[in-house]
Amino acid sequence: MAAALAVRGLAKRYGSVEALAGVDLEVREGELVGLLGPNGAGKSTLVKIACGLVRASRGSAEICGLAAGSREARRSVGYLAELFRFPGWYSADEVLQLHQQLTASTGGANERHELLRLVGLADARGRRVEEMSKGMQQRLGVAQALIGSPPLLLLDEPTSALDPVGRRTVRELLEELRSRGISVLLNSHLLSEIELVCDRVAILLRGRLVAEGSPAELARSRGVEIETDDGTRLFEGASREETPRLVGELVAAGRKVYGVRVLTSTLEETYLEAVGGETS
């Protein structure tokens, strides 16, 4: 079975700027992958190549085994751009109807109702886009990306304009999508969000993949902190599995142990370490 998204040696150059410098990445069926990196790391470029907005300079990108950007591949992709807008005079329902026509979706009114309900806009069906808040428009954008039930969703900063409640709605939606077997590549700056919902995380820096793994793998152990009658001692680099042995050794040495804490680095710490505090 072909991966939902398979990117190999992908490179993109805009004039003298190298946006991507040979990236390999895979999003498997039903997998939710988070794409992290500072501004200008190449995240949006990667997503744009995958959905056919930008042409790669080198390497390949495939959607479900089809060349990214081809008409057949685009049938399998739902995309939410980082910066997008719908015509202000369209109602939410009309926006979805337009995209149903463009994807030849046969879902009809049921599909539109279901998607609007899923993104918490069931009551705003007839509301014009120009009368919606930015957050509502963003949720409508997510609904639009889901038209035609594509097997792969490419979401570029889907929660950037959302308040905490809106973010939670999208998070729950992502979990719902995973349960339906839909693959998602989520490009976001919100590390906590990525940590909460993603199966795997990829970190890009200056067009290169610098770290990849599950949030648990990336959030590795930093050591074990043990509180004794002699004060608090830090065993740097020790893992959770080593804790009983460490406690045993301390007790054997005559120390009284009052508390033990396994220290793990958060995804944020891992991210900052990977990108070296870089931003642009």
Next chain:
Amino acid sequence: MSSVLTIAGYGLREALRRKVFAVVLLLTVGFLVLFWLANHFLFQNIANISPPVGSGIDARAFAGATIFGLSMFGTLFLGVVLAIFLTLGVVRGDAERGLLQPLIVRPVGRVTLLVARWLGAVAVCAPYVGAVYVATMLITGLTGHWWPDHVVVPGVELAAAVAVVAALSLLGSVFLTSTANGIAVFMIFGAGLVAGLLGTVGHELSSHQLERAAKIAAWLLPFEALYQDGLRQLTSDTTGLTGFLLELGPFGGAYTGGNSVRLWAAAYLLLVIAVAAFGFTRRDL
């Protein structure tokens, strides 16, 4: 095919919703009222105009053809304004505003999108130009009792001229920002008209160089050639001194025309759309 209709409908709806359409309609009403007033006073005074006896000049035909020729310029101008404003931001402008991306990732095809947007613009502009053309013809005909020698062809050529300008504007939208494109297309339109006027001047001064330059310009910008051919058709059956005088009119001068120009305009249109499509398919968004 259904994608073409969907996108064309999207463009059509945009045209109807945008304020530019309302502005053009308002300008049109103003133009038609002024044009009716001009016709009213012109033909009211025509009884006082007495051409030299035996000159063979038909004052009514001269007045009717001249004022209707002027109205064709007005009609073309209004149609061009509408066409440019509907197409100047179709690619780069819409991409910068984020309107294009959600559409372009759909399995529609960039060429289809471009052609559909052009068709949508033409579907608005051509009937508009046709309606204004018919309205001005009715005003002149009913007020002055003068009718063009050919009724249909000049109107169709005016609409075709606007379709050519819409294609040029679409081509510009692939490479230029909305503002730059609007300025560029208006300047090209102006250059075409100036070339036509230079042709008239050249004709009056018997300057073959000027006439040749005007002819080359008309072939390079076939909307101008179509406009000139439309003007020519208005009085193509008028002979004698009246016909000669009409050839000299400021907007009545029409020296480029015929089937070759029409065929070239069709080929030019296809070429412009093909270049626009090629540029669009290679553009990163």
